[in-house]
Amino acid sequence: MTPGHLSRRSLLGLLGGGAAAVGVGGVGGAAVARATETGDDDSGTVAFHGEHQAGITTPAQDRLHFAAFDVTTTSRDELVAMLKEWTAAAEAMCAGRDVGEGGTAGGPAQAPPSDTGEAFGLPAAKLTITVGFGPSLFTDAHGKDRFGIAAQRPAALADLPAFPGDALDPERSGGDLCVQACADDPQVAVHAIRNLARIARGKANVRWSQLGFGRTSTTSTSQSTPRNLMGFKDGTNNLKLEDAGALAKSVWVAPGDGPDWMAGGSYLVARRIRMLIEPWDSTPLAEQERVIGRTKGTGAPIGREKEFDALDLEATGPDGSPLVDEKAHVRLAHPSTNGGAELLRRGYSFTDGTDGLGRLDAGLFFLAYQRDPRAQFVRIQTSLAGRHGDALNEYIQHNGSGLFACPPGVRPGGWWGEGLFATT
Ligand SMILES: C=CC1=C(C)c2cc3[nH]c(cc4nc(cc5[nH]c(cc1n2)c(C)c5CCC(=O)O)C(CCC(=O)O)=C4C)c(C)c3C=C
Numbered sequence: 001m002t003p004g005h006l007s008r009r010s011l012l013g014l015l016g017g018g019a020a021a022v023g024v025g026g027v028g029g030a031a032v033a034r035a036t037e038t039g040d041d042d043s044g045t046v047a048f049h050g051e052h053q054a055g056i057t058t059p060a061q062d063r064l065h066f067a068a069f070d071v072t073t074t075s076r077d078e079l080v081a082m083l084k085e086w087t088a089a090a091e092a093m094c095a096g097r098d099v100g101e102g103g104t105a106g107g108p109a110q111a112p113p114s115d116t117g118e119a120f121g122l123p124a125a126k127l128t129i130t131v132g133f134g135p136s137l138f139t140d141a142h143g144k145d146r147f148g149i150a151a152q153r154p155a156a157l158a159d160l161p162a163f164p165g166d167a168l169d170p171e172r173s174g175g176d177l178c179v180q181a182c183a184d185d186p187q188v189a190v191h192a193i194r195n196l197a198r199i200a201r202g203k204a205n206v207r208w209s210q211l212g213f214g215r216t217s218t219t220s221t222s223q224s225t226p227r228n229l230m231g232f233k234d235g236t237n238n239l240k241l242e243d244a245g246a247l248a249k250s251v252w253v254a255p256g257d258g259p260d261w262m263a264g265g266s267y268l269v270a271r272r273i274r275m276l277i278e279p280w281d282s283t284p285l286a287e288q289e290r291v292i293g294r295t296k297g298t299g300a301p302i303g304r305e306k307e308f309d310a311l312d313l314e315a316t317g318p319d320g321s322p323l324v325d326e327k328a329h330v331r332l333a334h335p336s337t338n339g340g341a342e343l344l345r346r347g348y349s350f351t352d353g354t355d356g357l358g359r360l361d362a363g364l365f366f367l368a369y370q371r372d373p374r375a376q377f378v379r380i381q382t383s384l385a386g387r388h389g390d391a392l393n394e395y396i397q398h399n400g401s402g403l404f405a406c407p408p409g410v411r412p413g414g415w416w417g418e419g420l421f422a423t424t
């Protein structure tokens with residue numbers, strides 16, 4: 001095995017064992033696929049290449065660093081070159097290798113290292129890096145075709161409408177590009193975004209970003225359901241990677257759905273949803289359960305015993321009133337209330353300190369993948385939003401938002417956006 005094929009951790013072992021003489025100039029060289037057929041292996045790597053991008057149905061890792069970028073270059077060639085460089089760097093980082101030829105400490109002493117170094121010695125930690133293109137990459141605010149790709153903008157990538165109750169901060173919304181980095185180690189996720197931002201310098205700037213912890217969803221039946229910051233199990237009735245039929249119906253863009261370059265891709269809706277933690281913490285248990293429509297302890301639907309017992313929205317109590325309240329979150333978000341619409345939720349909790357008035361700035365960074373946001377997120381959020389909608393609205397506030405078209409997976413030797421830019 002050549003040094004270029006070594007992961008950060010095995011290389012550190014070699015160096016520590018007095019093997020520094022192997023030289024590290026080749027670290028971060030050609031990609032080595034170390035994945036099994038499941039896309040996941042016991043060395044902590046998730047396959048970078050594949051039909052779909054990793055980080056969508058991949059069992060949700062523990063940590064998130066999400067960033068939205070504004071593209072500052074007006075040169076299509078520079079943008080394409082950056083996307084190629086991003087792809088090579090991401091491929092290396094997801095395999096647990098340093099970015100670039102010299103990596104952390106193997107390059108010339110006179111130049112900045114090609115990798116920032118804080119993940120040197122750490123395993124890949126199941127890192128996945130998922131990229132998306134925002135509506136504003138295709139056309140600017142005046143409708144101008146920025147990079148000759150306006151005709152390739154999918155109809156499904158229509159700007160999200162304003163929903164009643166939205167309090168969106170423009171500085172936490174939008175973006176020409178997004179990168180979702182997920183890993184089981186926060187330092188690995190942060191390292192990924194930092195190195196991509198570094199590569200982007202002069203071509204794109206981070207517009208806004210969000211750190212997340214404690215995944216608030218399961219995307220596989222192999223995972224147990226976590227709890228969100230309201231203390232409720234979150235992700236029980238989520239789509240799961242084991243249900244290929246449901247993914248084909250509701251997550252993956254099919255050929256013929258829109259422009260060819262999006263086939264096999266998915267649309268991502270990101271919403272920063274602040275929880276009004278202090279009022280919530282003063283709310284009686286029965287009221288909290290009425291608001292969500294599930295019991296807090298087991299996560300079972302109200303009136304049932306176990307978490308995965310079916311949610312029966314017709315069931316009534318002894319007094320004839322519905323067991324699951326008319327305004328309960330799970331009723332209004334349920335497919336039967338929304339023409340069958342479903343989402344693959346993949347969100348994370350966040351806490352960003354306090355707001356200056358002693359209140360926690362904490363909540364749910366909601367991430368959801370879908371085949372068509374117009375028929376899915378917009379449909380469901382229309383049911384939930386506003387004073388007359390979801391009972392949960394008294395305790396939450398949406399203050400950031402983004403919509404991105406995530407292209408299909410990258411083939412070996414390919415790059416993010418190849419289908420979009422190479423065909424136009
Ligand atoms: C527009 C989509 C959704 C937003 C926004 C949203 C915000 C949000 N949700 C919770 C907590 C829970 N959500 C649960 C279920 C659930 N939520 C959505 C959609 C949105 N949630 C769906 C489609 C579902 C599934 C409904 C069903 O089919 O039963 C649950 C119950 C457990 C579960 O099934 O996951 C909880 C708890 C919060 C706190 C929140 C905003 C901060």
Ligand SMILES: [Fe+2]
Pocket residue numbers: 329333
């Ligand atoms: Fe929800």
